Amino acid sequence: MAMPVEQCCLKIWIASCHQTHPTDKPLRLPLQDIYKTGGTGTVPVETGVLKSVRVVTFAPVNVTTEIKSVEMHHEVLSEALPGDNAGFNVKNMSVKDVCCGNVANNSKNDPIMEAAVFTVQLS
DSSP states (O other): OOOHHHHHHHHHHHHHTTTTTTTOOOOOOOOOOEETTGGGEEEEBBBBEEEEEEEEEEEETTTTEEEEEHHHHHHHHEEEEEEOEEEEEESSOOOOOOTTOOEEOHHHHHOOOOOOOOOOOOO
């Protein structure tokens, strides 16, 4: 017997409310937008915790810089957690150094490495 649509949607909503945020995993920040004003970029925090005064490396371009500040909705934050879509400002870096799709990571905690080979399963 099929489940009514309302019950199915309710179960999905309840499950999404109880998702855990992987703060214990290494920092991963895929760049969505880059702005020329003061070196600000916008990222969804996928894993880890984004904090100011932290050194990050952008993969695959291998550019290292320091995060000066973290903000969300025009408010300065001490940190951004997984699930947050935050902006951050970096030191001594040009918008030409990185591009959308690059991933910022903490080079001292499980840095991103180039994959020699990977397998994909399409269905």
